[in-house]
Amino acid sequence: MTSPFLLYHKIDLPTADVKVRGAFTPPKAFARQMETLVRLGFAFATASEMAAHFLEHGEFPKRTVALTFDDGWKDNLTNALPILQRFGAKATIFLVTSCLGKTTDLVTAEGEGPREHLSVEDVKKMSSEGVEFGSHTHTHHHLDKLELADIRTELTTSKELIEDVTQKPCNTFAYPAGFFNDAAKEAVKEAGFKIALTTMYSPLSGLDRFALNRTEILRRDRFMFRFRRKLASLS
Numbered sequence: 001m002t003s004p005f006l007l008y009h010k011i012d013l014p015t016a017d018v019k020v021r022g023a024f025t026p027p028k029a030f031a032r033q034m035e036t037l038v039r040l041g042f043a044f045a046t047a048s049e050m051a052a053h054f055l056e057h058g059e060f061p062k063r064t065v066a067l068t069f070d071d072g073w074k075d076n077l078t079n080a081l082p083i084l085q086r087f088g089a090k091a092t093i094f095l096v097t098s099c100l101g102k103t104t105d106l107v108t109a110e111g112e113g114p115r116e117h118l119s120v121e122d123v124k125k126m127s128s129e130g131v132e133f134g135s136h137t138h139t140h141h142h143l144d145k146l147e148l149a150d151i152r153t154e155l156t157t158s159k160e161l162i163e164d165v166t167q168k169p170c171n172t173f174a175y176p177a178g179f180f181n182d183a184a185k186e187a188v189k190e191a192g193f194k195i196a197l198t199t200m201y202s203p204l205s206g207l208d209r210f211a212l213n214r215t216e217i218l219r220r221d222r223f224m225f226r227f228r229r230k231l232a233s234l235s
């Protein structure tokens, strides 16, 4: 079964220096994907709305998707937000809080130059317009490689910073590059998150709320038959 959490990264055209182009969804393709979702009768939920429904009913709402964006790129504001608003689509953005307001290559793919992240002001504006912000750690370290104390610091630092900026609870978490282990999962629970998302390709295994898969939408899904095929098993 397909996960109802769709994973995006950058809504932009790749620049010439970019070798790994998969994480770039062209804005026009993104608009067509949103139009397709609406036309197929999908509703949109934030990650925390999905979590709340899951906690109450033991399953996700029918014919509903959660659009999620990892890393907190500036293009999520400049390119994605106008399209989201045009289609009335809710979204959840997972921030690497140490990158707020910076142009850096901390989380860009190998060989790719620095890229601009959302600023604190951007997050405030988007939050006031209904975009949800979750944690993607403070420094994007892969949690399966860290000591427990460092995992806890990554989680609490980012959670507190986001809550401070948005003045809303930060309940949702996405593992950097999808990597986790049992200790990381426990720490995520302890830190007070309600749901944690990976980027694993395996099926929606056993619906573990702290290791939920996502359906990654890649550049090649700009071809609508590919995008629709990815949605096919969502009921």
Ligand SMILES: [Zn+2]
Binding pocket: 070, 071, 107, 136, 140, 176, 177
């Ligand atoms: Zn990431």
